[in-house]
Amino acid sequence: MLRLRMPSPAAPEDWRRTAVGKKRPGIWRSVPFVAYFLLFAAWALAMPYNGSPDEAAHIWRAYGAASGDVAPALAEKGAVQDVPRSLPPDACFAGRAYVPANCGGREPGGDETLTAVDTPAGRYNPLFYLAVGWPLVISPDMAGVIVARLVNAALVAGLFGWATLVAVSLRRRGATAGLIVALTPMTAHLAGAVNPNAIEIAAGVGLVTALIAILFEPDTAGSVRSAWWLAGTSGAVMLNVRAAGPIWFAIIVAIMLVPLGRRRYVALARSNRTWWLVDTWAVTGLAGGAWTLWKRSYEIVPSPPTRTLSMEDALKIEVVRRFPKFADQMIGVMGWLDTPLPIAVYLAWWLTTGTLAMLALAVGRPADRWRVLGLAGLGLAVPVLIEVVNVNQYGFISQGRYFLPMLVGVPILAGYLLGERVPFDLTPRLTKLFVVILLPAQVSSLCYTMIRYQRGMFVSRPPSLNPVGGAWQPAIGSVLPIAIAVGAAVLFILFYYRIGARSAVDVPADDDRHSPASVEPDLSA
Numbered sequence: 001m002l003r004l005r006m007p008s009p010a011a012p013e014d015w016r017r018t019a020v021g022k023k024r025p026g027i028w029r030s031v032p033f034v035a036y037f038l039l040f041a042a043w044a045l046a047m048p049y050n051g052s053p054d055e056a057a058h059i060w061r062a063y064g065a066a067s068g069d070v071a072p073a074l075a076e077k078g079a080v081q082d083v084p085r086s087l088p089p090d091a092c093f094a095g096r097a098y099v100p101a102n103c104g105g106r107e108p109g110g111d112e113t114l115t116a117v118d119t120p121a122g123r124y125n126p127l128f129y130l131a132v133g134w135p136l137v138i139s140p141d142m143a144g145v146i147v148a149r150l151v152n153a154a155l156v157a158g159l160f161g162w163a164t165l166v167a168v169s170l171r172r173r174g175a176t177a178g179l180i181v182a183l184t185p186m187t188a189h190l191a192g193a194v195n196p197n198a199i200e201i202a203a204g205v206g207l208v209t210a211l212i213a214i215l216f217e218p219d220t221a222g223s224v225r226s227a228w229w230l231a232g233t234s235g236a237v238m239l240n241v242r243a244a245g246p247i248w249f250a251i252i253v254a255i256m257l258v259p260l261g262r263r264r265y266v267a268l269a270r271s272n273r274t275w276w277l278v279d280t281w282a283v284t285g286l287a288g289g290a291w292t293l294w295k296r297s298y299e300i301v302p303s304p305p306t307r308t309l310s311m312e313d314a315l316k317i318e319v320v321r322r323f324p325k326f327a328d329q330m331i332g333v334m335g336w337l338d339t340p341l342p343i344a345v346y347l348a349w350w351l352t353t354g355t356l357a358m359l360a361l362a363v364g365r366p367a368d369r370w371r372v373l374g375l376a377g378l379g380l381a382v383p384v385l386i387e388v389v390n391v392n393q394y395g396f397i398s399q400g401r402y403f404l405p406m407l408v409g410v411p412i413l414a415g416y417l418l419g420e421r422v423p424f425d426l427t428p429r430l431t432k433l434f435v436v437i438l439l440p441a442q443v444s445s446l447c448y449t450m451i452r453y454q455r456g457m458f459v460s461r462p463p464s465l466n467p468v469g470g471a472w473q474p475a476i477g478s479v480l481p482i483a484i485a486v487g488a489a490v491l492f493i494l495f496y497y498r499i500g501a502r503s504a505v506d507v508p509a510d511d512d513r514h515s516p517a518s519v520e521p522d523l524s525a
Contacts, residue, residue, distance in 0.1 A: 031495045033161035036183075038488035039442065040153035043192025046450050046474050046481035048101035049108050049145060050091040052193035053336055053399070054121070058129070059087055059136065059194050061121035062148060066133030070126045074295065079122025084112040084140040093453070094336040101453040102472040109141035123297040125240050125288060128196045131155060142475060148194050156191040159202035159234060163209040166227045167412075168499055170217055174419025174427035175209060176496065178412035180434045181352045185332035185341065185445035186401050187408075200241045201404045204248065206234030208375075208409035211256040212416050215264070228273050232280040238405065239281065240288035243298040247382065248405045249285075255374045259367055300394055314391040318384050322396065326380075329400025330407065334449040337399065339457060341445050348441045352434050353411050360414035363421040372414055379406035435496045439489040446485050450478060 050056040057078075064072060064081030072079040090105030121129075132155075135147035160183065167175040182205055190198035210231035235253075238245045260268075268274045292298055309317075325333075331349045332341050360372050380403065387398045419427040447467035454470025457463060464470070468478040 028495065028499055029165060031491055032164040033157055035488045035491035035495065036157035036160045037153055038484050038491070039188055040157055040191035040198075041150055042446055042481040042485035042488065043189055044146060044149035044153050045192075045476055045484070046446060046478070047189075047192065048093075048453050048472065048474075049142060050089075050094070050105075051101065051335060051453060052189055052195060053401075055193050055195060056087070056089050056091065057119045057121045058196065059083075059145060059148070060117050060119040061124060061126075062129040062133030062194055063087060063136040063140065064119075064122070064133075065126040065129035066137045070130070071295065072122050074123065075118045077118045078120040079295070080116050080118055081122050082114045083117055085115055086110050086112050086140045087136070087145075089117070091336070093456075095338050097335065097338040097452055097457040100456040100471045107142060108145055112140055120300065123295040123299070124196065124242065125291050125297065128199060128241055132194055145194070146475075149192055152194060152198065153191050156187075156198045156202045159199065159206045159230075159237070162226070162230050162233075163202075163206045166209050166213050166230055167416075169226070170213060170416070170419075172416065172419030172427070173431070174415040174417065175212060175412050176415065177418075177427050177431040177434055178356060178410075178415030179205065179209070180431065180438055180492075180496070181349065181356060181411040181415075182408040183442075184330060184349060184404070185334070185345065185442055186330060187404065188442060188445075189332065189334055189449070190401065196241045197401055197404075199237060200245060201401075201408055203234040203237035203241070203245075204252065204405035204408045205412065206230050207238060207249070207252055208256070208412050210234060211253070212413065215256055215260060215268075216416070216420075218267070228277060232277055235277075235281045236284035239285040240291075243292045244383075244386075244402075245405070246285060246289065249281075251378050251382065251406060252375070252409060255371055255378070259370075300397065308392055311388055311391075314388045315384075317396070318388060322398070323380075326398070326400040326403060330404055331400075332445055333400070334445070335452060339449060339452045341448055345441045345445055348437050352438060355430070356411045356414040356418065359422075359426075360417045364417050365421075368417045368421070372410060372417070375406065375413060376410045379403055379410070382406075431496055435493050439492055443482070443485045443489055447482060450474075450481070454478070 050059075060081050060083045063083045067082075069081055072081050074080075086109050088106045088108065092103040092105040093099040093101055132148045132151045135151065136144045138144060139147070160179075164176065164179055167173060167179055187198055187201050190201070207230075210227045213227035214231060235249060238249045327350075328340065328346060329337065331346050333339065334341065357372060357376070361369050364372065383398055383403055387394075387396065415427060415430070418430070450467040451457075451464055451470070454467070454472050455464050467482060474481060
């Protein structure tokens with residue numbers, strides 16, 4: 001009988017030996033988690049209250065869920081939560097990039113008398129809010145908000161770090177180049193806020209990375225067991241965090257599964273681990289779906305257009321006017337979609353993403369091209385079609401960040417395929433190049449957003465380039481968040497130059513012994 005055997009620690013493919021070659025691999029295994037957390041923590045510490053999209057609404061939901069009101073009564077704009085007055089709705093700077101954060105809005109703190117608020121996030125699945133909301137119950141002020149942000153940062157860093165370790169366990173580590181590209185400044189911004197969008201994006205990263213390991217390299221040693229757990233965890237998160245999650249989940253899994261080849265399907269069907277994974281997804285998906293139907297969390301606040309639009313007209317508006325905005329927003333239009341980043345940041349991500357995608361399409365097999373194009377095409381088309389169908393009820397509500405749970409998989413998959421198909425160490429070189437391009441761009445994005453909140457972005461005079469001074473300052477000052485972000489960038493560079501950019505096993509790209517179609521793994525128990 002075929003059995004799935006985990007390789008011994010002494011297996012030659014074990015990344016701890018081939019990548020590190022040192023006596024203390026555990027330290028290096030922790031570096032991705034620490035680096036991601038520090039980067040996200042810098043955003044958490046640097047931003048004002050309600051400084052990211054809809055943060056106050058998510059804070060109210062988090063407080064309500066953590067204080068016991070898990071299933072609040074539905075209301076016109078969402079659901080009613082009882083929250084303390086010390087967590088105000090103020091965002092006097094929202095949508096006004098020229099207004100700094102000291103514009104007169106009330107800071108968290110003071111009167112803790114409970115008051116009923118109608119929050120659009122009130123219908124959302126409570127699991128995320130239970131995880132991040134407890135600091136707000138203990139301390140319903142800015143200190144509690146910052147700790148809640150840091151909890152979210154830790155959760156998102158956990159999934160990103162886990163995906164990174166699985167990626168460096170692969171035989172060819174091209175996926176590491178894609179992971180660097182997949183983390184845009186917008187995701188880092190959201191990871192440093194109270195907002196479930198970031199962990200949904202991280203779940204997309206984890207799901208794609210884990211499925212690459214499970215489906216394409218079932219014989220790879222090292223973190224194979226971790227890949228199965230990552231797939232289960234990421235899938236469960238995606239199926240529960242937001243109402244559209246099951247759609248994104250189904251698209252990712254379907255694209256990664258088709259085609260694999262009959263022998264591979266048979267091997268998967270005989271594996272106990274496959275059925276454990278299916279059971280995990282089924283149970284968590286049913287639970288998430290039951291909540292969505294019960295609380296109608298798929299319904300949002302109506303915001304219809306000023307005139308009735310045909311589907312054809314709505315689609316034209318999406319393609320011609322809104323697609324360019326989506327492209328920028330996926331990389332980062334910060335604050336309340338009011339702070340575009342410097343053009344150099346957008347160029348950096350467009351060039352790196354395009355490099356991976358175009359090269360993967362050029363060297364990939366037909367099935368490879370199908371996966372890359374399918375993930376990119378459906379990742380763009382499905383959210384747009386959902387909006388077009390419902391435009392006369394809800395209006396044009398999509399933002400670029402809503403596309404990321406699926407689209408983050410494109411650079412990861414493209415990077416992996418490059419590592420498999422190119423017969424020389426192109427992807428390690430790209431990984432090193434991307435690190436030195438994109439990590440400074442991450443830090444500069446933080447600094448630029450800090451300037452926006454400290455001084456405002458006045459169009460009538462040259463912009464300031466000083467992120468450590470201004471009318472508004474974070475509670476801990478401006479220097480520490482920047483220093484933390486720089487420290488995170490240094491850790492990333494050290495990790496990828498020492499571990500992540502090396503090939504785990506020197507297998508020629510054209511060696512059919514390890515191609516996804518030809519591997520006949522020992523999978524069933």
